[in-house]
Amino acid sequence: MSLFIYNTLTKKKELFIPLLLKRVGIYVCGPTVYGDSHLGHARSAIAFDTLFRYLMYLGYKVRYVRNVTDVGHLMNDSDLEKDKIVEKARLESIEPMEVVQYYLNRYHEIMNELNVLPPSIEPHASGHIIEQILLSKEILDKGYAYESNGSIYFDVEKYNKKYSYGKLSGQNISDLLKSIQKSNVQKEKRNIIDFALWKKASQNHIMRWKSPWGEGFPGWHLECTTMSKKYLGDIFDIHGGGMDLIFPHHECEIAQNLVLTGHEGAKYWMHNNMITINGKKMGKSFGNFISLEHLFNGSHPLLTKSYTPMTIRFFIVRSHYRSVIDFSNRDLESSEKELSRLLEASNNIKKLKVKTENSKMNIENLRNKAIEAMDDDLNTPVVISCLFDAAKLINLALIEQIKLTSENIQQLNDLFQLFLFNLLGIKDDFYKKNFLSPFGGAIDLLLQIRMQAKQRKDWITSDFIRYKLIELGFEIRDTKNGVEWELK
């Protein structure tokens, strides 16, 4: 048991050693719920779901906190503070919390379809206003923040003198100052790189809470610090999120944590890479995103067809979580075929018969290789290659090119159960749903009639049934062990 994970803070793969013997605390930045979730959201959720699943497999009791940002996510950092959710609510003439609930429900539905396990705790930023005010005060008392016109700002320059701002992202304060100065003007702040812990609400701002500094709302970076501290403590094991959050979000969290407790907060900082489309990052604000619903029903001009949630999940785990995935129909179709090959092989395991008492097949090796891959910073593509190796063995055994022992068959079954279904989170309800239903029975019946026709060499009838079924989207295969069908 030696899991190595890449730590953005040290830029190295490090041996994972939990703070407590058998427990792991993870905090992951979840979505800002003001729009439909897209492939990028799925990637982050699936990456950390894989981590969650693997840690549990390793025997840890995992507390996985994934927050919901439902307030304070500003559209920009200028004086015209516009909250994303407030803006959406204004546009649709509804309560901000209706916006939040609507998109959160949809997010949950989609996560469920993608077989993403629910986190242990899903805290909302809006439910932690009091704690955020307290932490703002504390930072203020420690002298690392200042009040300005009803808002509280973190004093980055002062902080930088004692600690080092930019540790996570590799930025340094003077370069930052140079690059920001051109684009942004902010009167209230002492320094352009200071960030808000608490923002004064302008007169028409809907989401507002009372604070010692007047009515306002919390700053984005402080939300995550507050909730991670509350549920995981001052120091916890893993903090995750998309790479686009490294700066400024996680950098600012680290700054807040260091001021409050003298520790960065998390020991390991993990970041999943982006999904691009035509080589550019997929993002809501770029308008180039394909929502997961679009992918599931195929209703987007860039999609040549629809893809099942499991195809999407497989598409994501077949690349390493730290590499960029460029969206393409071609690769999605390829993923679909790859997954169906694995699922078919997995279903073929139950058809295997014990043909020998002792075989040289070493399936334990495949298992070990796959575990090693998971240990190596969750190398899921290599895990999948092991499954393909296993699939080949199953197919060879099925046509009796190789002989397997009952132990071999059990090991193959365990391999698929553990890696494909349990760790990679693929569900195979398709087979159960189709093969065990009256619908499946009807197909079997048609194929029985076809078989009778074949026996009388009535090729016209038998081919008619086959072609019609193929036309309807089925795949028909005559194998040694009888006819097989599948809905493509």
Place this chain on the structure above:
RNA sequence: GGCUCUUUGGCCGAGUGGUUAGGCGUCGGUCUGCAAAACCGAGCACGGCGGUUCAAAUCCGCCAAGAGCCUCCA
């Protein structure tokens, strides 16, 4: 401009200083009444230029192309 990173065969995608990744696609074959699937086989690589080394796709340098961040972002 600054910071971080990427560049592998038609496509996707792992990887280690010296040994076949894997998959999709393509071509050929076996099986089949014909197909499909499966299986067997084939072909196709490490961005460019230098350096270190007995040996580099793997380490170092330079160059080129691209991405992310420096505004909100998974």
